[in-house]
Amino acid sequence: MTRNMAEVKLGPVNSIPPGEGRSFAAGTEKIAVFRTRAGAIFATQAQCPHRGGPLADGLVGGTVVMCPLHSWKFDLATGEALFGDCGVKTYPVRVDETGEIILTI
Amino acid sequence: MTEKQKLVVIGNGMAGARTVEEILARGGREQFQITMFGDEPTGNYNRILLSNILNGSYKEDEIFLNPLSWYEENGIRLLAGKRAAGLLRRARLIFGEDGTPEPYDKLIIATGSRPFIPQMEGITLPDGRFKPGVFVFRTLEDCRAIASYAKGKISAAVIGGGLLGLEAARGLQNFNLDVTVVHLSGHLMPQQLDSSAGAILKTKMQQLGVNVLLKKHTTAILGQDHVLGLRFADGSTLECDMVVISAGIRPNWEIAAGCGLTVERGIVVDDQMRCVEDRNIYAVGECAEHRGQCYGLVAPLWEQAKVLADHITGRNCHAAYHGSKVATKLKVMGVEVASMGIVEPRDEDDEVVQFSEPKRGTYKKLIIRDGRLVGGILLGDISKAAYLTQAFDRNTPLPEERQQLLFDLGDPPKKVTYEEMNAATQICNCNGVSKGAIVACVKAGKRNGKAVMDATRAGMGCGSCKGMVTEIVEWACGGETEEDPAIHYYVPGVPLTKPELIRAIRERNLRSVSAVFDYLSGGKEDAASKPGLASLLKIIWKADYEDERDARFINERVHANIQKDGAFSVVPQIPGGITNPDQLRRIADVAEKYHVPLVKLTGGQRIDLLGVCKEDLPKVWRDLDMPSGFAYGKSYRTCKSCVGSDFCRFGLGDSIALALKIEAEFQGFDSPHKMKLATAGCPRNCSEAMVKDVGAVAVEGGKWEIYIGGAAGSSVRKGDILCIVDSHEEVLKYMGRFIQYYRENAKYLERTHGFVQRLGIDKIRAVVVEDSEGLAERLEREIAESKAAYKDPWRESYMGPEANQFSSLLPVLA
Ligand code: SRM
Ligand SMILES: Cc1cc2nc3c(=O)[nH]c(=O)nc-3n(C[C@H](O)[C@H](O)[C@H](O)COP(=O)(O)OP(=O)(O)OC[C@H]3O[C@@H](n4cnc5c(N)ncnc54)[C@H](O)[C@@H]3O)c2cc1C
Ligand code: SF4
Ligand code: FES
Numbered sequence: 001m002t003r004n005m006a007e008v009k010l011g012p013v014n015s016i017p018p019g020e021g022r023s024f025a026a027g028t029e030k031i032a033v034f035r036t037r038a039g040a041i042f043a044t045q046a047q048c049p050h051r052g053g054p055l056a057d058g059l060v061g062g063t064v065v066m067c068p069l070h071s072w073k074f075d076l077a078t079g080e081a082l083f084g085d086c087g088v089k090t091y092p093v094r095v096d097e098t099g100e101i102i103l104t105i
Numbered sequence: 106m107t108e109k110q111k112l113v114v115i116g117n118g119m120a121g122a123r124t125v126e127e128i129l130a131r132g133g134r135e136q137f138q139i140t141m142f143g144d145e146p147t148g149n150y151n152r153i154l155l156s157n158i159l160n161g162s163y164k165e166d167e168i169f170l171n172p173l174s175w176y177e178e179n180g181i182r183l184l185a186g187k188r189a190a191g192l193l194r195r196a197r198l199i200f201g202e203d204g205t206p207e208p209y210d211k212l213i214i215a216t217g218s219r220p221f222i223p224q225m226e227g228i229t230l231p232d233g234r235f236k237p238g239v240f241v242f243r244t245l246e247d248c249r250a251i252a253s254y255a256k257g258k259i260s261a262a263v264i265g266g267g268l269l270g271l272e273a274a275r276g277l278q279n280f281n282l283d284v285t286v287v288h289l290s291g292h293l294m295p296q297q298l299d300s301s302a303g304a305i306l307k308t309k310m311q312q313l314g315v316n317v318l319l320k321k322h323t324t325a326i327l328g329q330d331h332v333l334g335l336r337f338a339d340g341s342t343l344e345c346d347m348v349v350i351s352a353g354i355r356p357n358w359e360i361a362a363g364c365g366l367t368v369e370r371g372i373v374v375d376d377q378m379r380c381v382e383d384r385n386i387y388a389v390g391e392c393a394e395h396r397g398q399c400y401g402l403v404a405p406l407w408e409q410a411k412v413l414a415d416h417i418t419g420r421n422c423h424a425a426y427h428g429s430k431v432a433t434k435l436k437v438m439g440v441e442v443a444s445m446g447i448v449e450p451r452d453e454d455d456e457v458v459q460f461s462e463p464k465r466g467t468y469k470k471l472i473i474r475d476g477r478l479v480g481g482i483l484l485g486d487i488s489k490a491a492y493l494t495q496a497f498d499r500n501t502p503l504p505e506e507r508q509q510l511l512f513d514l515g516d517p518p519k520k521v522t523y524e525e526m527n528a529a530t531q532i533c534n535c536n537g538v539s540k541g542a543i544v545a546c547v548k549a550g551k552r553n554g555k556a557v558m559d560a561t562r563a564g565m566g567c568g569s570c571k572g573m574v575t576e577i578v579e580w581a582c583g584g585e586t587e588e589d590p591a592i593h594y595y596v597p598g599v600p601l602t603k604p605e606l607i608r609a610i611r612e613r614n615l616r617s618v619s620a621v622f623d624y625l626s627g628g629k630e631d632a633a634s635k636p637g638l639a640s641l642l643k644i645i646w647k648a649d650y651e652d653e654r655d656a657r658f659i660n661e662r663v664h665a666n667i668q669k670d671g672a673f674s675v676v677p678q679i680p681g682g683i684t685n686p687d688q689l690r691r692i693a694d695v696a697e698k699y700h701v702p703l704v705k706l707t708g709g710q711r712i713d714l715l716g717v718c719k720e721d722l723p724k725v726w727r728d729l730d731m732p733s734g735f736a737y738g739k740s741y742r743t744c745k746s747c748v749g750s751d752f753c754r755f756g757l758g759d760s761i762a763l764a765l766k767i768e769a770e771f772q773g774f775d776s777p778h779k780m781k782l783a784t785a786g787c788p789r790n791c792s793e794a795m796v797k798d799v800g801a802v803a804v805e806g807g808k809w810e811i812y813i814g815g816a817a818g819s820s821v822r823k824g825d826i827l828c829i830v831d832s833h834e835e836v837l838k839y840m841g842r843f844i845q846y847y848r849e850n851a852k853y854l855e856r857t858h859g860f861v862q863r864l865g866i867d868k869i870r871a872v873v874v875e876d877s878e879g880l881a882e883r884l885e886r887e888i889a890e891s892k893a894a895y896k897d898p899w900r901e902s903y904m905g906p907e908a909n910q911f912s913s914l915l916p917v918l919a
Pocket of ligand 3: 747748749750753754755756757760785786787788789790791792
């Protein structure tokens, strides 16, 4: 599974306000990155598996994001669907010592 | 730990996947290493709903039962898109089409069936492929192919007037095609209906616009390199641009026959769903033949899957399948058909109870043997279907009074019915949920219909059983379903009613949404509750509210309404529908400059710029330089107005001036739900003020009637008159008091019509007009403070309040 794994820098963590998400274009993939109010950082596929809603525009509560279009809910840590039929892909992501967001894809 | 056995399943359809679910539910993950071959490239979907995909009532993504992630989560290796081509029993190996071997200890064959293609000329091209325009109707792929070919075509034929053929025909109408069903025998749905019912059904289908040709034997598909028509044995022809063949199904048994397993109509299995020659091989679903029967419906395969799972996991090695009784329903909008068992009496003593009213399209026929139901047809009125299906399924004695079976002459009490119902009776045929499972779910604490449906998936397929599920839940709760206590909470995530919540917020001086979570829900954030809390805090604290951007719904973050593709619509403020050339020019310029795809006059007398991309929003506002119309918010929206006394020959009051004052007074106010207002210059009510949340209508004598709680959306209601007053100023005063009272007391997302009906107009009039509770002064003060705190959000926004608020996609750095 290590095939083609790469780390990419997404810029400083405060480019995402607490409790919100932003979408990033990483190569051909679109990734949504979320920063919770508690300070944790998560990354998922950018589009909702339901009808392609922009997850980064969703509401975040704890480690759950709710899609802005029809309110499907996903656990940011596992990608599991808490409401809806299908979960989302998640990606490893962290903040390094300099406050930079590092995503692994 | 002993090594896991290798379990291979061929076929990833409804039976294969369900059997694996049943095996997992019996702890099979510990016992088996599971691999599935699936010819279709996707996870498992609900094949039954393909008819709904074709007729446009469902989207593809709504019919998946097990998405790909399910397989992963359950440790199942899914070889999606890979066909199993050969089987070597001695070596216990399956071969994929590419020849790769896959060893197994236990094998389950669940290959289903394929459409039967009758002998006809001209079906295929010389290279063996279907001629363009020839289709079958079995898979999602088929649906896609039909849909894409149908575009721009004029007519279609369906060969076969059975259940599936009729569903296909109705589906094809969705593409504006002229559809003809061509059927070999003398009446439609011969397996489920007798000739009288068939004749009525034919009339119904024709009324729905589907042509029906009976006794037509298709001998050729015409057209050189694509379909142009059909030719029949009697020499006649039919022109059509495409044809869907739906002439029955044939079990896929080839893989079994190829290695010497007994195959007759299907793969022959015993009562444990095991092949007779090989104890390690099972077959399940449409490919299996049990006691001479192959089934073509899902209900039997749910039963088979349970027995198979019990047996293979060793949970219950005596589990046995004894065959199923089949009942069907036609899933065609506009036609109600239910059928079970035999369609004509067979024994001399068989008793037939019948009612027929062909003109109204109603037909009912029951065949009773020894006081029990052995067959039934219901057409037009299927209200008794649930009861009869159950009597048929359980083989229970029928009441002496036969009329009761056909008509509602006061049902036997529900309680008795459900009490008697066998726990194993399947209620939801799409997802295979039994009465027992529903009752167990109620016992486990889910005490209302919705909670049970969420937990069991009952009712989540075609939806036809929802009513029955709810009834069973009610029955199982002893008639007292428990309201979810959460319905009394203002928002789901904070366990307090609105008055309790307001008190707590004031007492503890909580000024932000995160503070509310910290103090009132033990620090647990709930995404869905955030906008409701933000709205309430703003109503309570006005300018002193501590705004947290993440608590706002996206619309309120970017001050525009999100649309299906993630673009936004922009509606500038146009109070009373009054605009001027300068504004129109700016709107036109913006529309041009930002390539706005659609400019539309709204039902709220404003102009909507639809399809603006997120990045452009701040520029669009700056260029428009008009305040927000709040068309996105749970807030005051707008005040429509008619022409009024300045121009209209009937005008009694100045409705335009009043509308402008109203908008200036209440613009931007957050509220439990949207508030739409209107003013009308006379009772002709051209601006529909009587059906608005709040409206004012001028009447003779310089007076204004104030209406509240009107509605003309999904509910329609004429508002109640709150009071009649003499001046614009008084209109503003009483409207203001009502609006503030509503803001403070309505539940989140409760429109004024619900609120007014809940409290009653008398109570509201007492508080708002007569000041029975001494609140009036405070309500007016709150309104004044809210008004003072109003800021046009658009101006604030293009100053850039937050990092990257308007970028839809950020680049990566390295
Ligand atoms: C633009 C407009 C249609 C039009 O082209 O005329 C419109 C468009 C939408 N309406 Fe409406 N409604 C529009 C007038 C109405 C009216 C008529 C009116 O306001 O005079 C009604 C009936 C009155 C009422 O409000 O009940 C109306 C009843 C609804 C409803 C049903 C509310 C209900 O409970 O019955 C919804 C759904 C909701 O709010 O939950 C809705 C929701 C929507 C939303 C916001 C759907 C959404 O949440 O995304 C639509 C946004 C489309 C978009 O992408 O921008 N719209 N909608 C109208 C905007 C008026 C304006 O200038 O503000
Ligand atoms: C449009 C439509 C509407 C229907 N409506 C109803 C209804 O209202 N009520 C009802 O009860 N039933 C209905 N049915 C019938 C119901 O869908 C079937 O009875 C059910 O799907 C049978 O399940 P199965 O698993 O046996 O077969 P399938 O669901 O067909 O699954 C078999 C799977 O095995 C795969 N496969 C076959 N051979 C191989 C191989 N060699 N290697 C790998 N994979 C293979 C196939 O691609 C398929 O995915 C409907 C069917 C259709 C097509
Ligand atoms: S409501 Fe009365 S004043 Fe207004 S346009 Fe209609 S008729 Fe004229
Ligand atoms: S697109 Fe996300 S819930 Fe519909």
